[in-house]
Amino acid sequence: MARTPPPFAAFEWKIAWRYLRARRAEGGVSVMTWISLIGITLAVFALIATLAVRSGFRSEFVGTILGANAHVTVYSAGELDAQGQVDRTIVEYDAMAERIAQVPGVQRAAPLVKGQVLITDRDRSSGVEVFGIRPDDLYSLPGIAESDQAYGDLSRFEEGIAIGSGVARAIGATVGDRVKLTSPNGVKTAFGTSPRVNAYEVVYVFSAGRYDIDRTRVYMPFPEAQSFFNREGVADEIEVMVDRPEDLNPILIPILEAAGERSQIWTWQDASGGFLRALEVEDNVMFIILSILVLIAAMNIVSGLIMLVKNKGRDIGILRTIGLSEGSILRVFFICGAFTGIIGTAMGVILGCLFALYIDPIFSFVNYVMGGGVWDPAIRGIYALPAELHLSDVLKAVGLSLGLSFFVTYFPARRAARLNPVEALRYE
Template sequence: MKQGFFRSYEWMLARRYLRSRRSEKFVSLISWSSGIGIAIGVMTLIVVLSVMNGAAVEIRDKLLGFSSHIDVQGPGDTLSEWPAWLQQSESLPGVKRAAPYIQSQVLASYGSRAFGALLKGVDATRSDDIAAHVVKGRFIGSGVSPFEVVMGKTLARKLGLDVGDKVRLMSPSGGISPSGASPRMRAFELVGIFDSGFHEYDVGVIITPLQAVQRLNRLGNSVTGIELFLDDRDQANAVAKLARQSLPTGAWVTDWQQRHRAFFNALKTERVAMGVILSLIIMVAVFNMVASLVMVVMERRKEIAILKTVGATHSSVMRVFLLMGMMLSGVGTMLGSVLGLLLAWKLDPLLAWIEKMLGMQFMSGEVYFIDHVPSVIDFSSVVMIVVASLIMGLLATFYPAWRAASVPPAEALRYE
């Protein structure tokens, strides 16, 4: 009787050979340890690739949480005809909103403490995404004076500031006095503290109304550029091409994929490299399975010879040992994929619980771009890992199966 390509007695023999008898416990242990090794390798690959994929997604989201999808600037340092450019930019297909901005480097000081930061002037009515990150106080724009700021929680902590305090900002864009160039300085009220979840922003960005930066740097009505936010950020490259065609000559248009191309290419390369390196765990387990199946063949020489004498064909004996390898690699792969998916799914809360229990932090926001270990499961990668593991397991079984089928019955039974 057949069950597909394999006969029923071949399934029975494969299962029996994988079960240990008292005299064969060591061989069986080695066989199943190779399956466990495959499970560990598959689980590790799924978890590591999920973490690296999650890190890329998390960093991209944090970057674009305070950064535009497309940046439009003029031919010079400032743009004076920005209202017309703003109207043209908003009419582009796929653009959800556009907003002018000004940015400059400043020195923020409070008491005896001083830190460099990026001062960004924004239109408060067009900056809902930034306002959503304010965790203490309020967002800019609702006060009487334009000289108010919100800053990241880390910068506020380093300066020793709280909501309501006055922070002094010094801009290098100074005027000319009889004694030479002198920086401009002004006191701003801290009205809110934001938490972007991205350390670079929390420690180095200060947000203020557009008019405040214009008056501080005496820019008149000029701005640095225009930020475009899209309905679909993955279409940034296509919309940027349309912007270059429709905006006046001299427009400098860059999208987020261009600005951060080197960084995300490095993440992609690292993900591929880690995948290749960790695949070696599966390969080691597969070679272990080859060795264990060869040992099974040596232990079962007498039984293989008897099978051949009662009519088992060369291909039938091969199928028995192919089934054994498929069972080991199949069980190991399925077990590893299930454990890997479960661990990747609950990795962030699990690590948070371990950090709480041990009283330590695995990832510091001051060292890394993020302060936790994100995990995003890419099911296409999981399918690729499972298929690759099964194929490696199947290919590794051919040699032991060929060795088993090549056992000469007469020689194996001569001294039995």
């Protein structure tokens, strides 16, 4: 009794490999195979490159926010003062900060004084936001104290101020210069409030990695900021840093309870949540669009297989006559289409991973060819195009490409398997 060969037997692979290596006379099939291969390669490459850039952009955005901003900000709901104005300052700020710092999961809590001023160096001025902060608290901000592009001496912070690199460029200042800070809420006199102007030495220039921070932020010693902004004995808010900034919900209520009555909180997710949600929507839309491109590329496999089945009708009839089953014929042509999808996917993964790993020299080359100015940090917020390669993104691209390739390959292969050998050989 004849033994039925197992699925995907060696002879099925040999026949499929023979069909893939079409003769010159059957160049149409070969051309369609190459078109399918190149299309899938480029589609998978584009999908992986886009996912890597989107992951890198989100990681860079979140990292720069968390490296230079409070994870949670605690401030007072305010009370009416004698003039009928709402006073939101915090009087017992040290006690409040100590209570918050004892909450499990909180790294530190620091009082801040904030105000907007005009900074001037010689004849150049710019509007900035001043953060009054204690030196130890400033040292704990990695985006400021650990910046690899910073210069100056942060240990001299109590003797002057620290400014962002964007502020330094805007006014032409550098370490050692004395700059003037002008506040409209200055000294109160019988004739009204006169602007307060003080000069400070720039002791440190930092780069937090975000254009909007570097362009607008100035750090000043906490006691000096209290005096400069008429905040003697009070603070404007409490800056809180936590262990898990991306999972804030479990810790918000304990922080609010520790802060006391009439306290309110504002998180980094509240401040940037709209942008993060926009990134998430854009990620989903880009994945759908690029998935359609992969589908279009995979459809070329159908065209190539249909042409192959038509050209090999006589061969199919002979193979069926000598005993090959419908399943064997189906698997032969399925291998032809799937092989194209597998090779195209593999090449696309290699190109996509190389792009993500070497994005900096690639982007520098593009910037050089275009004459510079391709990436504007004033618009993008960060200084370079980031890319972060995740295994999950690569697996999603591979699964999508192979799944579509196998799916569209089945139908022309099934048509070949159902071809009647009598009809195939009738006119031969």
